[in-house]
Amino acid sequence: xQEALFCQALGLSAPWTVERVELDxxxxxxxxxVAWQAKSAACPACAAAEQKLHDHRARSWRHLDxxxxxxxxxxxxxxxxxxxxxxxxxxxxxxxREGSRFTLLFEALALTLAREMPVAACARILRCADNALWRxxxxxxxxxxxxxxxADVQVIGIDxxxxxxxxxxxxxxxxxxxxxxxxxxxxxDASTVQRFTxxxxxxxxxxxxxxxVCMDMSKAFxxxxxxxxxxxxxxxxxxxxxxxxxxxLEAVRREExxxxxxxxxxRWCWLKDKDKWTAKERDKMNWLPHTRLKTARAWRLKEALRxxxxxxxxxxxxxxxxxxxxxxxxxxxxxxxxDLAKTIQQHWAGIVKAFDASILHTGYVEAVNSLLQAAxxxxxxxxxxxxxxxxxxxxxxxxxxLPTNPLQKARP
Numbered sequence: 001x002q003e004a005l006f007c008q009a010l011g012l013s014a015p016w017t018v019e020r021v022e023l024d025x026x027x028x029x030x031x032x033x034v035a036w037q038a039k040s041a042a043c044p045a046c047a048a049a050e051q052k053l054h055d056h057r058a059r060s061w062r063h064l065d066x067x068x069x070x071x072x073x074x075x076x077x078x079x080x081x082x083x084x085x086x087x088x089x090x091x092x093x094x095x096x097r098e099g100s101r102f103t104l105l106f107e108a109l110a111l112t113l114a115r116e117m118p119v120a121a122c123a124r125i126l127r128c129a130d131n132a133l134w135r136x137x138x139x140x141x142x143x144x145x146x147x148x149x150x151a152d153v154q155v156i157g158i159d160x161x162x163x164x165x166x167x168x169x170x171x172x173x174x175x176x177x178x179x180x181x182x183x184x185x186x187x188x189d190a191s192t193v194q195r196f197t198x199x200x201x202x203x204x205x206x207x208x209x210x211x212x213v214c215m216d217m218s219k220a221f222x223x224x225x226x227x228x229x230x231x232x233x234x235x236x237x238x239x240x241x242x243x244x245x246x247x248x249l250e251a252v253r254r255e256e257x258x259x260x261x262x263x264x265x266x267r268w269c270w271l272k273d274k275d276k277w278t279a280k281e282r283d284k285m286n287w288l289p290h291t292r293l294k295t296a297r298a299w300r301l302k303e304a305l306r307x308x309x310x311x312x313x314x315x316x317x318x319x320x321x322x323x324x325x326x327x328x329x330x331x332x333x334x335x336x337x338x339d340l341a342k343t344i345q346q347h348w349a350g351i352v353k354a355f356d357a358s359i360l361h362t363g364y365v366e367a368v369n370s371l372l373q374a375a376x377x378x379x380x381x382x383x384x385x386x387x388x389x390x391x392x393x394x395x396x397x398x399x400x401x402l403p404t405n406p407l408q409k410a411r412p
Contacts, residue, residue, distance in 0.1 A: 003017070003019065003020065003021060006032055010032070010073070011095065012034065012095070014037070015037040015038035016034060016035075016036060016094065017035060017037055018032055018033065018034055019034065023069065028069050028070060029070045029071075029072065030066045030070070031072050031073075032063070032071065032073045033074050033075070034073060034074065034093075034095075035075065035076065036076075036077075036078050036091065039052075040053065041053065041091055043082035043085060043087065044080060044089040044091055045085050045089045046082060046084055046087070051080045051081065051082045051083060052081055052083075053078045053080060054078075054080060054081035054088050055079050056076035056078050057076070057077050057090060058074070058075075058076055059074070059075055059076075059077050059093065060075075061073045061093070061096050061101055061102055061103045061106075062102045062103070062106055062128065063103045063105065063106055064103070064106050064109060064406065070127065073095065073096075077090055077093060078090070097139065100139070102128075102136065106126075107136045107140065107403065108403035108405065108406045109126070109405070110126060110136055110137075111137065111140055111394065111402060111403060112405040112406075113126070114133065114391070114394060115395060117378070118375075119133050119134060119137070119379065119387075134390075137387075137390050137391070137394060138386070138387075138390050140402055141390045141393045141394055144393075144397075144399035144400070144401040144402045145203075145393060145397070145399060147401045148203055148397075148399060148400070150175065150182055150204060151203075151205060151206070153175045153177075153200075153210065154211045154212070155176045155210075155211060156173055156174060156176060156210055156212070156213055156214065157174040157213075157214040157215065157237070157364070157365045158172070158173050158193070158213060158215045158225075159171070159174075159215065160172070160188040160218075161369045161372055161373065162373075163186075163382065163385055164382075164385075168385070169186075169187065169188040170184050170185060170187070170188075170385060170388060171185055171187060171188050172184050172369070173196050174364070174368070176214060176364065176365075178398070179364050179398075181368065181392055181396040181398075182203075183196045183200070184389045184392050185389070186385045188221075190221070190224035190227065191224070192220075192221075193221065193227070193229065194224065194228050196228075197229065207229055207231075208231050210229050210231070211232060212233050212353065212356075213225045213229055213234055213235065214236075214237050214354065215234065215235075215236065215237070216236065216237070216240040216243075217236055217244075217343070217350075222234060233350075234350045234353065235351075235353040235354040235356070236347050236350040236351045236353075236354055237354050237363075238309035239365075239366055241344070241351060242302070242306050242309060244340055244343065245301070245302040245306070246271050246302060247336075248298065248336035248337050248340045249270055249271065249295070249299060249336075250270070250271065251336040252295050252334055252337075253266070253270060253298070256293065256294050257295075260293060260295075262293075263293070263295055266284065268281075269281045269284060269288075270299050270302075274303070294334060297332060298336070298337060301328065301329060301337055305322075305325055308321045308322055314355075315355040318352075318355040319352045319355060322351070322352075326344060326345065329341035368396045371395055372388075372391070372392055372395065372396070375395060376388065
């Protein structure tokens with residue numbers, strides 16, 4: 001009776017069966033012994049039916065816990081001697097991935113937990129080595145990515161994020177229409193775009209079908225896009241333009257704070273969205289932005305630029321508003337903002353392209369970067385760039401072929 005119950009729980013069908021179950025209360029362990037009851041099997045290599053069994057090899061797998069008991073599955077896996085192709089091949093266990101020491105259900109739970117917490121914490125909860133979990137993550141992400149199609153990708157966003165202390169970065173490429181990560185690689189130079197296009201082709205993507213590449217003003221990304229995605233238009237998204245304005249504002253404040261004591265400890269007040277000011281910050285900022293301070297003028301310039309992007313008008317109206325802002329910035333007598341105005345003029349075509357309503361704002365890209373950095377901080381860093389890339393896909397790839405949470409309630 002109990003064997004039939006466990007057979008059903010493992011999803012086995014004849015001739016697979018659970019022969020016996022052993023419970024060791026002292027060791028808090030349960031062992032399930034599975035067997036192949038037929039005397040023949042189809043050849044795993046060529047699918048020829050009714051081939052004789054050659055021998056058996058003992059294998060064991062860690063399974064999901066049964067109540068408070070650590071569960072293990074054991075099987076003498078048959079090897080088939082095929083008279084058609086001549087190969088001697090081992091049958092694949094339907095409850096486990098080939099080469100793994102864990103069942104598919106165990107790995108599905110591990111992946112579910114790894115999205116929410118550091119892998120080291122997952123390993124402690126599941127009582128296994130974190131290296132084993134990383135192998136599971138790498139294997140499933142690689143397999144799921146190999147089945148993804150990017151044939152309909154037309155608008156992409158490229159950005160970099162740090163993966164370790166020092167000058168260690170990975171480049172991330174996103175499908176902006178579907179808000180998903182489609183590529184990640186070490187580095188942030190022009191060659192990353194080349195590697196993306198090569199990978200893109202293996203997923204049914206057509207480089208000539210990419211219409212717009214949204215990015216910051218990185219010279220490396222601009223050069224890489226011009227060389228490897230020559231038919232795509234470049235768009236410099238508003239997030240990075242406003243970020244440049246924030247940097248110009250901070251440069252003005254740093255210079256002025258030496259003489260104006262009111263500016264001490266106000267850095268984040270000027271840089272934050274005014275809707276997010278705390279009560280204490282509002283008290284301070286009720287009057288500071290309206291003074292004759294250079295920082296106050298810089299803040300008004302920054303806010304005016306941000307308002308252009310917030311308005312979300314059509315491209316021609318936004319471009320006209322930006323021209324008026326440029327005229328103001330060029331006459332503002334603030335060197336940092338004069339330099340910003342020059343930068344905007346030099347990248348005018350790409351900035352105006354980003355005003356096109358069909359292009360999604362890459363604030364999404366920065367939001368993903370924040371999620372990845374938060375995950376990295378919580379994990380206290382990742383052991384390798386490959387681990388960071390795998391985690392990026394697990395968090396932001398929206399991979400449709402990953403195993404689902406085994407504890408999730410089935411829909412009726």
